[in-house]
Amino acid sequence: MKYLIKLTAILLGFVFIYTSCIDDLDTEPIDPDETTASAVFDDPGAYKAFLAKMYAGLAVSGQQGPAGMPDISGIDEGFSQYLRAYWEHQVLTTEEAIIGWDDQTIKDFHRQEWGSSDNFIAAMYYRIYYQISLANEFLRSTTEDKLNERGESDQTKAEVAQYRNEARFLRALSYWHALDLFGGGVPFVTEDDPIGSFMPSPINKQNLFEFIESELLAIEDDITAVGTNEYGRADQGAVWTLLAKLYLNAEVYINQGKYTECVTYAKKVIDEGPYTLEDNYEHLFLADNDHLQEVIFSINFDGIETRTYGGTTFIISAALGGDIPPEEFGLGGGWAGTRTTKALVNKFDANDGRALFYDESYGQSLEINDESDYQQGYAVGKFKNVTSTGAPGSDVTYPDTDFPMFRLADVYLMYAEAVLRGGNGGTVGQAVTYINQLRQRAYGDASGDINSGDLTLDFILDERARELYWECHRRTDLIRYDRLTGGDYVWPWKGDIKEGTATDSKYNLFPLPAADVNANTNLEQNPNY
Amino acid sequence: MKHLKYIILAILGIGLLIACEEDFDDPVLQQVGEFTLNELNAGDFEPVLSDDIAEDTFATFVWTPVEYNVPTVNEYTIEVDTAGNNFENAVVVTTVTDTNEASVSVFNFNLALTGKLGFEPYLSADVEVRVASIAGETNPHKAYTNAISMNVTSYDPPFEPEKLIVYGSDDTEIGYLMPVDEQGTYEGYVYVEAANEIQFGDEARETILGNDGAAGPDDDVDLNDDLFEDQGYIAVDSGYYQVTVNTYDYNFDMYETHWGVIGSAMPDGWDSDIDMTYVPEDNVWTITQETADGEFKFRPNDLWDPLNYGDDGADGVPEEYGANIAISAGTWTITLDLSEYPYSYTVEEAK
Amino acid sequence: MEILKTNTLRFLLMVGLLTVTSGIFAQKMVSGEVQDEEGGTLPGVNVTIKGTTEGTITDSKGQYSIQVPGNDAVLVFSFVGYMKEEIPVGDRTKIDVALFPDIESLSEIVVIGYGVTKKEDATGSVQAIDSRDFNVGAITAPQDLLTGKVAGVQITSNSGAPGEGSTIRIRGGSSLSASNDPLIVVDGVPLAGGGISGSRNPLNAINPNDIETFTILKDASATAIYGSRASNGVILITTKKSEVGSELKVNYNGKLNVFSSNKRVDVLGADEFRSLIEERHPTHVDMLGNASTDWQDEIYQNAMGTEHNVSIAGAYKMLPFRASVGYSNNDGILKTDNNERFSGSLNLNPSFLDDHLKININAKASVTNNTFADRGAIGAAIQHDPTQPVNWDTTFTGIPILGETDWGGYYARLQSNGQPVQLATANPVALLEQRDDKSTVNNFIGNAKIDYKFHFLPELRANLNLGYDYSKGEGDVYVPQNAAFAYNAGHGGGTDNTYTQIKKNELLDFYLNYVKEISAIDSKIDAMAGYSYQYFLDDSYGVNSNVANDSAETTYPDNPKELVLLSFYGRLNYTLANKYLLTFTLRNDQTSRFSPDTRSGMFPSIALGWKIHEESFLSNVDALSQLKLRLGWGVTGQQDIGPDWYVYMPRYTYSLPGASYLFGNSYYQTIRPSGYDENIKWEETTTYNAAIDYGFLNDRITGSVDVYLRKTKDLLNYIPVPAGSNLTNYINTNVGDLENKGVEFSINAKPISTPDMVWDVGLNVTYNENKITKLTLSDDPDYLGVPTGGISGGVGSNIQIHSVGQPFSSFFVYEQIYDDNGDPIPGAFVDQNGDGQITESDKVHKENPAPDVSFGINSGFSYKNWYFSFSGRANFGNYVYYNAESVNGTYQRLYRPEGPYLSNVTTGVYDSEFENAYYMSDYYLRNASFFRMDNISLSYKFNNIANQGINLTVTGTVNNAFVITKYDGIDPEISGGIDNNFYPRPTAYVLGVNVNF
Ligand SMILES: [Ca+2]
Ligand SMILES: [Ca+2]
Numbered sequence A: 001m002k003y004l005i006k007l008t009a010i011l012l013g014f015v016f017i018y019t020s021c022i023d024d025l026d027t028e029p030i031d032p033d034e035t036t037a038s039a040v041f042d043d044p045g046a047y048k049a050f051l052a053k054m055y056a057g058l059a060v061s062g063q064q065g066p067a068g069m070p071d072i073s074g075i076d077e078g079f080s081q082y083l084r085a086y087w088e089h090q091v092l093t094t095e096e097a098i099i100g101w102d103d104q105t106i107k108d109f110h111r112q113e114w115g116s117s118d119n120f121i122a123a124m125y126y127r128i129y130y131q132i133s134l135a136n137e138f139l140r141s142t143t144e145d146k147l148n149e150r151g152e153s154d155q156t157k158a159e160v161a162q163y164r165n166e167a168r169f170l171r172a173l174s175y176w177h178a179l180d181l182f183g184g185g186v187p188f189v190t191e192d193d194p195i196g197s198f199m200p201s202p203i204n205k206q207n208l209f210e211f212i213e214s215e216l217l218a219i220e221d222d223i224t225a226v227g228t229n230e231y232g233r234a235d236q237g238a239v240w241t242l243l244a245k246l247y248l249n250a251e252v253y254i255n256q257g258k259y260t261e262c263v264t265y266a267k268k269v270i271d272e273g274p275y276t277l278e279d280n281y282e283h284l285f286l287a288d289n290d291h292l293q294e295v296i297f298s299i300n301f302d303g304i305e306t307r308t309y310g311g312t313t314f315i316i317s318a319a320l321g322g323d324i325p326p327e328e329f330g331l332g333g334g335w336a337g338t339r340t341t342k343a344l345v346n347k348f349d350a351n352d353g354r355a356l357f358y359d360e361s362y363g364q365s366l367e368i369n370d371e372s373d374y375q376q377g378y379a380v381g382k383f384k385n386v387t388s389t390g391a392p393g394s395d396v397t398y399p400d401t402d403f404p405m406f407r408l409a410d411v412y413l414m415y416a417e418a419v420l421r422g423g424n425g426g427t428v429g430q431a432v433t434y435i436n437q438l439r440q441r442a443y444g445d446a447s448g449d450i451n452s453g454d455l456t457l458d459f460i461l462d463e464r465a466r467e468l469y470w471e472c473h474r475r476t477d478l479i480r481y482d483r484l485t486g487g488d489y490v491w492p493w494k495g496d497i498k499e500g501t502a503t504d505s506k507y508n509l510f511p512l513p514a515a516d517v518n519a520n521t522n523l524e525q526n527p528n529y
Numbered sequence B: 001m002k003h004l005k006y007i008i009l010a011i012l013g014i015g016l017l018i019a020c021e022e023d024f025d026d027p028v029l030q031q032v033g034e035f036t037l038n039e040l041n042a043g044d045f046e047p048v049l050s051d052d053i054a055e056d057t058f059a060t061f062v063w064t065p066v067e068y069n070v071p072t073v074n075e076y077t078i079e080v081d082t083a084g085n086n087f088e089n090a091v092v093v094t095t096v097t098d099t100n101e102a103s104v105s106v107f108n109f110n111l112a113l114t115g116k117l118g119f120e121p122y123l124s125a126d127v128e129v130r131v132a133s134i135a136g137e138t139n140p141h142k143a144y145t146n147a148i149s150m151n152v153t154s155y156d157p158p159f160e161p162e163k164l165i166v167y168g169s170d171d172t173e174i175g176y177l178m179p180v181d182e183q184g185t186y187e188g189y190v191y192v193e194a195a196n197e198i199q200f201g202d203e204a205r206e207t208i209l210g211n212d213g214a215a216g217p218d219d220d221v222d223l224n225d226d227l228f229e230d231q232g233y234i235a236v237d238s239g240y241y242q243v244t245v246n247t248y249d250y251n252f253d254m255y256e257t258h259w260g261v262i263g264s265a266m267p268d269g270w271d272s273d274i275d276m277t278y279v280p281e282d283n284v285w286t287i288t289q290e291t292a293d294g295e296f297k298f299r300p301n302d303l304w305d306p307l308n309y310g311d312d313g314a315d316g317v318p319e320e321y322g323a324n325i326a327i328s329a330g331t332w333t334i335t336l337d338l339s340e341y342p343y344s345y346t347v348e349e350a351k
Numbered sequence C: 001m002e003i004l005k006t007n008t009l010r011f012l013l014m015v016g017l018l019t020v021t022s023g024i025f026a027q028k029m030v031s032g033e034v035q036d037e038e039g040g041t042l043p044g045v046n047v048t049i050k051g052t053t054e055g056t057i058t059d060s061k062g063q064y065s066i067q068v069p070g071n072d073a074v075l076v077f078s079f080v081g082y083m084k085e086e087i088p089v090g091d092r093t094k095i096d097v098a099l100f101p102d103i104e105s106l107s108e109i110v111v112i113g114y115g116v117t118k119k120e121d122a123t124g125s126v127q128a129i130d131s132r133d134f135n136v137g138a139i140t141a142p143q144d145l146l147t148g149k150v151a152g153v154q155i156t157s158n159s160g161a162p163g164e165g166s167t168i169r170i171r172g173g174s175s176l177s178a179s180n181d182p183l184i185v186v187d188g189v190p191l192a193g194g195g196i197s198g199s200r201n202p203l204n205a206i207n208p209n210d211i212e213t214f215t216i217l218k219d220a221s222a223t224a225i226y227g228s229r230a231s232n233g234v235i236l237i238t239t240k241k242s243e244v245g246s247e248l249k250v251n252y253n254g255k256l257n258v259f260s261s262n263k264r265v266d267v268l269g270a271d272e273f274r275s276l277i278e279e280r281h282p283t284h285v286d287m288l289g290n291a292s293t294d295w296q297d298e299i300y301q302n303a304m305g306t307e308h309n310v311s312i313a314g315a316y317k318m319l320p321f322r323a324s325v326g327y328s329n330n331d332g333i334l335k336t337d338n339n340e341r342f343s344g345s346l347n348l349n350p351s352f353l354d355d356h357l358k359i360n361i362n363a364k365a366s367v368t369n370n371t372f373a374d375r376g377a378i379g380a381a382i383q384h385d386p387t388q389p390v391n392w393d394t395t396f397t398g399i400p401i402l403g404e405t406d407w408g409g410y411y412a413r414l415q416s417n418g419q420p421v422q423l424a425t426a427n428p429v430a431l432l433e434q435r436d437d438k439s440t441v442n443n444f445i446g447n448a449k450i451d452y453k454f455h456f457l458p459e460l461r462a463n464l465n466l467g468y469d470y471s472k473g474e475g476d477v478y479v480p481q482n483a484a485f486a487y488n489a490g491h492g493g494g495t496d497n498t499y500t501q502i503k504k505n506e507l508l509d510f511y512l513n514y515v516k517e518i519s520a521i522d523s524k525i526d527a528m529a530g531y532s533y534q535y536f537l538d539d540s541y542g543v544n545s546n547v548a549n550d551s552a553e554t555t556y557p558d559n560p561k562e563l564v565l566l567s568f569y570g571r572l573n574y575t576l577a578n579k580y581l582l583t584f585t586l587r588n589d590q591t592s593r594f595s596p597d598t599r600s601g602m603f604p605s606i607a608l609g610w611k612i613h614e615e616s617f618l619s620n621v622d623a624l625s626q627l628k629l630r631l632g633w634g635v636t637g638q639q640d641i642g643p644d645w646y647v648y649m650p651r652y653t654y655s656l657p658g659a660s661y662l663f664g665n666s667y668y669q670t671i672r673p674s675g676y677d678e679n680i681k682w683e684e685t686t687t688y689n690a691a692i693d694y695g696f697l698n699d700r701i702t703g704s705v706d707v708y709l710r711k712t713k714d715l716l717n718y719i720p721v722p723a724g725s726n727l728t729n730y731i732n733t734n735v736g737d738l739e740n741k742g743v744e745f746s747i748n749a750k751p752i753s754t755p756d757m758v759w760d761v762g763l764n765v766t767y768n769e770n771k772i773t774k775l776t777l778s779d780d781p782d783y784l785g786v787p788t789g790g791i792s793g794g795v796g797s798n799i800q801i802h803s804v805g806q807p808f809s810s811f812f813v814y815e816q817i818y819d820d821n822g823d824p825i826p827g828a829f830v831d832q833n834g835d836g837q838i839t840e841s842d843k844v845h846k847e848n849p850a851p852d853v854s855f856g857i858n859s860g861f862s863y864k865n866w867y868f869s870f871s872g873r874a875n876f877g878n879y880v881y882y883n884a885e886s887v888n889g890t891y892q893r894l895y896r897p898e899g900p901y902l903s904n905v906t907t908g909v910y911d912s913e914f915e916n917a918y919y920m921s922d923y924y925l926r927n928a929s930f931f932r933m934d935n936i937s938l939s940y941k942f943n944n945i946a947n948q949g950i951n952l953t954v955t956g957t958v959n960n961a962f963v964i965t966k967y968d969g970i971d972p973e974i975s976g977g978i979d980n981n982f983y984p985r986p987t988a989y990v991l992g993v994n995v996n997f
Helices: A002-025 A046-056 A082-090 A107-111 A119-141 A144-149 A154-182 A205-220 A236-248 A250-254 A259-272 A281-285 A311-319 A408-420 A428-443 A457-468 A474-480 A514-519 B004-020 B106-116 C002-020 C220-229 C270-280 C282-287 C295-299 C376-383 C401-406 C428-433 C883-888 C908-912
Strands: A034-036 A295-299 A403-407 B057-062 B074-082 B091-097 B101-105 B124-135 B141-144 B148-153 B164-167 B173-179 B185-192 B196-201 B208-210 B234-236 B239-246 B251-256 B259-262 B277-279 B284-291 B294-300 B325-327 B330-337 B344-349 C028-035 C046-049 C055-057 C063-068 C074-078 C085-088 C109-112 C115-118 C126-130 C153-157 C166-170 C183-186 C211-217 C234-239 C249-260 C303-316 C319-331 C338-348 C357-371 C436-453 C460-479 C495-518 C523-543 C561-576 C580-591 C600-611 C624-638 C651-654 C661-663 C666-668 C671-673 C683-696 C701-713 C716-720 C730-734 C737-753 C757-774 C786-790 C798-802 C810-813 C816-818 C824-829 C844-846 C853-863 C866-876 C879-882 C925-927 C930-945 C950-965 C987-996
Touching (some): A002 C561, A046 A119, A046 C661, A046 C666, A046 C671, A082 A119, A144 A154, A154 A205, A154 A236, A205 A250, A236 A259, A236 A403, A236 A408, A259 A408, A295 A408, A311 A403, A403 A408, A408 A428, A408 A457, A457 A474, B057 B106, B074 B106, B091 B101, B091 B106, B164 B185, B173 B239, B185 B196, B259 B284, C055 C063, C109 C126, C109 C234, C220 C234, C220 C561, C220 C624, C295 C376, C580 C624, C716 C786, C879 C883, C883 C908
Antiparallel strands (some): A295 A403, B074 B091, B124 B141, B164 B196, B196 B208, B196 B234, B239 B251, B259 B294, B277 B284, B294 B325, B330 B344, C074 C085, C126 C211, C249 C303, C249 C987, C303 C319, C319 C338, C357 C436, C495 C523, C523 C561, C580 C600, C600 C624, C624 C683, C701 C737, C716 C730, C757 C853, C810 C844, C816 C824, C853 C866, C866 C930, C879 C925
C-alpha cells in the first residue's frame, strides 16, 4: 500500500510536469522581423505595407534586397524576379535579344526550344501566381467585416478601399500575363478560395479574358482618377491602358476582334490623361526616369532601397560587357549576356535616334556565329544607370532606373494599330499624327515623318520594334501578327539555326510547368508539350 | 606473420577491383545503313544559271536520312566542290535539319560557284555535290553521302546591296546611296567635307567598287564613269554631290550641287534663284525667306539642267522636274533634306 | 583555472589517503599480478569474489591481493574491453592471470537509449566501438575516431580543413528535404543538431580523447526509443569516467602533426596559357602578363599542428572523478587557415546510500578559435591567369604605381579607369591574405544524472537527467577597402561583418525502470517508462557592412527562434529462459513545430531475439560459441526540416533593407504573408531488420549479418504546391515515400593470440540501395521530379534530381556521344526520345553519389611491445560529377567578356576539346570508387620506466596515407557527389607520445 501511494505520487508528479509543459509547445515567432497573421494588422500601417509588397512583387525577389529571403523557391533567387522572367519571355524569344549564358536552359528562349520542365518558365508562372495569391490574401484580409472587427477608422477604411482596387488591378495584370503567356488552361483562384491543400481548377480563355475585363471595368470608375495617384501606384490610366492592351490582343485570346474597344480606351488615356511625350527618347530609360509625364505605369527600382538581381539590374547589367566602358552604363561592371540581332538593327534608319546600339567601334559585330560569344551581335545601350545629365545612379551595382511598363508611346501605337485593324472611333489621320510625334522625337525633326499611305500594319509592327524594343512587348506583338513562330519571319538563331528557321506554332504559348501539372491534377498541359 | 600477406592481398584486390571496375558504356557514334544522295538527271536541275532565274530553284536534293547507332540530333549541309577535288574546298550551300531534302536557289548555288569556289562566270564546269550529316558542335562528327556530279554554267551575279555606302580614303563611311529603281541604280547626296578619295561598297565591305582612273565629278548626271571591283579610289574635292551609281552596269556619276530656291513667290521671281545654306550638322539645305503668294522650285547651281526639284502631289517629297510648289505670303524657313532617300523638304513659319 | 588547480591538489591528497587505508582482515589472502595480452601490467582490473560484492582492484603495477572466504571461492577478473576470466582459487595463494582483449569491444554491456543492456541480450542492431578500437593519428573531431569502423555508417569529412566537420549517414538516410543526420546523444543529452556560426564542426564541444565509447543504434527497435529524432540512426557517445576505488591515473597524450599538401588540379602553365591566348585570342594578347605563377602553389602549404591532452582520473572515497584538459592547434594546408581548441572536461560519479543513489555529473567545455581562409581562393587559383604576378611588380607588368598603392600591393585586373574589373577572378593570394575571418566558439555540454534505486522497492529505479547544451559562436570578417575583390565604386568597398549565434538546448529527462527476475517462470522483466522535455533556442544576430559602414551596405540580420519537444516513452524487455528475448518500445513525441492537431506522433517498435546457441541441440557444437537471431520492426519519426521552426503557422515577414518600394517620394517597408501548411505532420520511417550474430571458436571469430528494409512515408518534402493554392510555390509538406534496403556484414577475427603476439582483423561490408517510391500526390509519369545538386557554372543549374523509381540525388544528365577515338563529340548527345531536338526530355537518370557497396578493414598486430595497425575503407559505385572540370575545361573560358578578363583552363580541355561548356553532359560523371588507407600506425610501448610505474607509448601514424582510385579529380570522396573547388584532404604524418602513470 505504501508503495502504491508513493508510486501514485510519482505518477502524479509526472502528470504535473507534463501538463505544465504542454503549453510550451505553443511557441510563437520571437523574431522581430516576423509576426503572426492575427497580430499583423494591429498596426494600421500594415495595410499600406502589404500594398507595397504587392507592387514590390514586380520589382524585388523577396523580403531582403537584393536577395536573401525569396518569395518563391525552386530557382535561383535572381532568376525568380518578376520583371526579369517577363523580359526573358517577351524579349529573349524574339529578334530583339539573344543571350550567351549557360544558365540552365536560358538559351532555349531565343532558340524556341523550351520544354515543360524549364525552370525559367516555372519562375514566370509561379511569380504570376505569387502576385495573384498576394492580391487574394489582401482582399481576404481587408473585407468590410474584418476591418470592422479590427475597429479601423473611417479614414483607414477609405484608404483600404483604394488599396483593394489596386490589388484587383495588379491581379488583373498578372492574370493578363498568364493569359498571354500560358493561355486559358491556367489555374484560377480568387479571394474566395482558401489557403492550403486544394487543387485550383483551370479556367478557359474566354472566361479568363472576361474575368480580367470585368475586374478592370469594375474598378475603372472607383480607382484613383487618371494621373492623380502617388508615383508608382496604379490609377485609371493604368487600368485603361491594360484594357486597351487586352482588347488589342482579343483576337489572339478569344478569336474575337475588340479593336473598337481598344480605340476607346486608348483614346481615354490620350485624351483624358495628363500624359505627354518626354522630349528626349533616351531619358525614358535612365536612372532619373521617375516621375516622367509619358509613363503611365512603371516598376520602380532604386540603388539603395529597391535592390534586385532581376529587374533593371538584369536588363542593364546583362547588356554590358566586352569593351564597352562600364561607366557608360553607370555600373561597376557588366554581366556580358544579352545582345540584339541584326533583324532588329536593320529596322532602323541611320537617323533614327532610337537605335541605341554599341557596334563594331566597341568590338561588337553585327553577325552572330556563336550564341555564347557576347561580342557577337550589337550591344543594346537603351537602359542605363546614368541620369539624363550623365551622372551615375546612386549605386554602381543596382540601378535606379525604373521600368516603364506602360507609356504613352505604346498607347499611340496601339491606337494606330486598332484603327488600322478596323476599330471605330479613331482616324488614320490622327494615327499618323501620333506616330509622326514619335518619329519626330526619334529623328529630331520631321525627316522621319510618314504619311497615311505609309501607315500599314507591317509598318506599325516595325515601328513598335523601333520604339518599344526591350520593353517586353515584342513576343505579344509578333504573335498578334502570327510571326513569332513558323517560318514567315525568321531571325538569327530562331530555331537554333544561325540564319533562323521555322519553329513549331506550339511555342506561341509556353507550357504549364510540369511541376504544377503534376501537383495539380486538374490541369491539362498546353497542346503538344 | 604469414597471415599479413592475406591482408595485403585483400587490399591489392580491392585496388584492382577499383581499377578494373567498368564505367557505364559510352556510346560511340557510328553511321549505320545507307546514307545516299539521289542522282539528279538532266532536267532535275538548271544547267545554265543566270540572273533572270536567280530566285528559281536550282535543284532539289533528296537523300536517304542518315542513321546512327545511337539516336542523336544532326544537321544536314549540302556541299559543293569542283569535280575531282575530293571536296577539299567544299562550300556549304545550305543547312537544314529534320528533313531529307533541300532546295537550293540558282542564286545561292551560283554564289557558291563564283564566290568561294572562284568559278569563271559563263563557262560551264563539272561540279560535285554531296550531303554531310553533322552531329555535335565546334568539332562535330560528320558523315557523308556519295557525291553526284553535274555540269553547270555560272553567271556573274549583280551586286545589289541594301544600301551602297560611300567610303572615304580611311574607309570611314561618309554617306550612303539608296536604290531608286529595280535596275541597280543608287542615288544619294554626299557631303565631302575636305578633299578625299572615295569608293563604294556594301556595309560588310565584301564588295568594293572604285576606279583610280575615274574622272570624278562632272557637270552632268550621266553615268559615264566606269567602276571596277577592288580598284582604287576616286578623287573628289570638298563639296556637296549628287552621286549616282549603277551596280548592274558598274558605272557612276558625281555632280556637285549648291542649292537655291526660285519662283514667283521669291523676290526675284523665276529669273534667278536665291541660294540656300548648307548646314552640315543637320545634313540639310536651308533658307529663311520672305515670300509673296506664289510658287517656287529647288534648283542647283543656278541651272535648270540637268536637275531641279518640284513636288508632284505636294507630299513633301520632291521629284525631279516636278510640279511647282505653292507657298503663301510670309516669312518661311525652307529646308531641303537630300540626306536620305526619299528626299524631303519642309516649309515652316520662321520664328 | 584556479579552482581546477586547488581541486586537483585536493584530489591528489585524497587519493594518497585512500591508498593507505586498505582492508587487512582475511581468512586467506590471495595475491598475484594481472597482465594484458602483451605481457604488460594491467592496473585497474576488478577482482571480485564470485557471488559476492566483495572485491578489489589491481594497482598501478597490476598487483592485487584479496581476502577470500576459502578454497571454494572463485575469483572473477574483469576489465573494460577485456574478456572476463573466472578462476577457482583452490589451494593457491598466488594467482597470476593474463586477460585478453575482448574482440567484440565492450562485450559485456552496451549503452542503449535510456539504459544499458548486455550485448548478448540486445535485440536491436546496436554496435559499440570503444576507445581501443578508435582510429589514431591526427584526429581533431570525434567522428574521425569512427570512420570505417562500423558497417552501415558512412562518415565523410567535408573537406581537408583542420577541425572540419563530417557528413554522417547511417544506412543511407531516410529523408529527402529533412535532415539525414543521425541523432547524437552525449552522456544522455541529445544534441540540437546543426552547426553554429563560426564553427567548423558541431561536435567540437567534445575532445576526442575524452570519449570512451560510441554506440551506433541502427535499426528501429534500437532507435525507436528516441522516437521523433531517430529516423536516421542514433550515435550515443559516452565519455570516460572513473570508478570507485580507482587509483589515481594521469595520462598525457601529445602529438605533432605535419600535413602535406600535394594535390593539385591540373591547369595550364603560364607558357602554355600564353600560347593558347596568342592562338585563339590574338586581339587580347595585351591582357597577358609576363609572370609565371603557379597559383595553387601560392595558396597551399605544408602545415603543422600540435595536440596536448592531460587527464587525471581516480576516486576520492566514494567520489570517482576524471578531469581532462586538451589543447590542439592545427594549421590548414590552405594558407591562413587555422583551428585552435582548448577543451576541458570533468566527470564525477559518486554513489550514496549504499549505491542506491548514483549521481553522474558531466561537464565538457571547449573554446575554439578559428581563422578561416577564404576557400574562394581554391577555385580562384585554378582560374586565375597564370601570366600575372602575385604582387604588383613593375618589372613584370609595367603598370604604374596606381595598382601598388591602391590594391594592397596585390595584382588585380584593372579597368582603364584604374578600378578593378568586378567579375574578374580575384587574386587568390589576396583573398587569403587580405581577408581576416576569425571566430571564437564556446561550447558547453553539461548534465547531471541522478539515479535512485528505491529503498522500498530495489527493483525500481528512478533516473533524472538534467542537461544543458550551450554553444556560442562569435566572429568577425574584415576585408580592407583596398582589397580589389571587395571593391565597390559606389559605396566604398571592403567587408566589416560581425556575427553571433547562441544555441541553447535544455533537457529534462525522467524515467522509472523496473527490473525483476521471476524465476518461477524462468523470466526476466525489464520495464522502463519516462518523460522528456527539451527546449531549444537559436538566436543569431550581427552586422554586415562595408568598411565605411555605409548605411546602404549595412544590414542587421537577427533570427531568434524556439522549439520545444516533449515526449513520453516506455520500454519492456522480456527474457524467457535466457534464450528468448522480446523488446517492445513506445514513444509519443510532440513538437512545437507542428500545429496542435498534428504535433503528436506515436512511435512503436517490437523486436525478438533468439539465442540459438543456448539451445540444447547446439550444446555439443563446440565450434559455435554464439548464434543469435534478431528480428525487429519499428517506426521512427522526423520533424527536423531545417531552419523554419514555425512552418504550420500563418505569419507575416517584414522586409529588410533593400526591399522597400517607392510610392510618391517615400519608400515603404513591406510585409509579406508566408506560405504555410497547417496540416504538416511527422514523417514516419518503418524499419524491418533481421540479423544473425555469430561467434566461432570460442569467439575468436565473431560478427553479424543484418538485412534491413526502411520505408519512409509522408516525407517531409520541400516541394511545389499547386499554383494559387498557397502564398508561395514551394512549401514544406508531407508528400512522398522512399525506401532503403541493405545488407551489413561484419567479421572480426583473431587469427593469432599468444602472450607475445596478437593479431586482430576486422572487416565490414555494407550494401545499401535507396529508391524514391512516391514524390507527389499524383503519379504523372511525365513529372521528372525535384531538381537538386546545384553546380557551379550555369547559375542555378542542377545536376541531380529526386525522381520516383530512382535513388535520391540521382544524376540527371545528357548522354554524351563519343567518336571512334573515345573522345567526346562536342554537343552530341543521345536524343532519347528521337524528336530531333536535345531538350530536357532527353536527360536520363544515371548513377548517384552514394556507394553501392562500402568496405571497412582494420587490423592490429602486436608483438611484445610493438603494435602495428592500419585501417582503410573502400567505396564502390559512388559517382562524382567533376564540376571543376566542367567549368574550367573549355576553351570558351579563356577570354571572359563579362570582365573582360582572361581565365585559366584545366588540362582536361585537351581531352574533351570542348569549345563551349556542356554542364549537363555525363562526360563529367565519373566513377569515383576508391580505397583509402585512413591510417597506418606503428607504436612501441615502454613499460614501467625506471620502475616508477610509468608507461610510455610512442606512435608514428600516417593518416590518409594513400588512395587508390581511377577518378582524376582531387579526391573521389565527395559528400553529395559534386566536386567543385574541393579543399584537399592532406596526408598527415603524426608523431604521438602517450604517457601513463
Ligand atoms: Ca528610380
Ligand atoms: Ca529529344
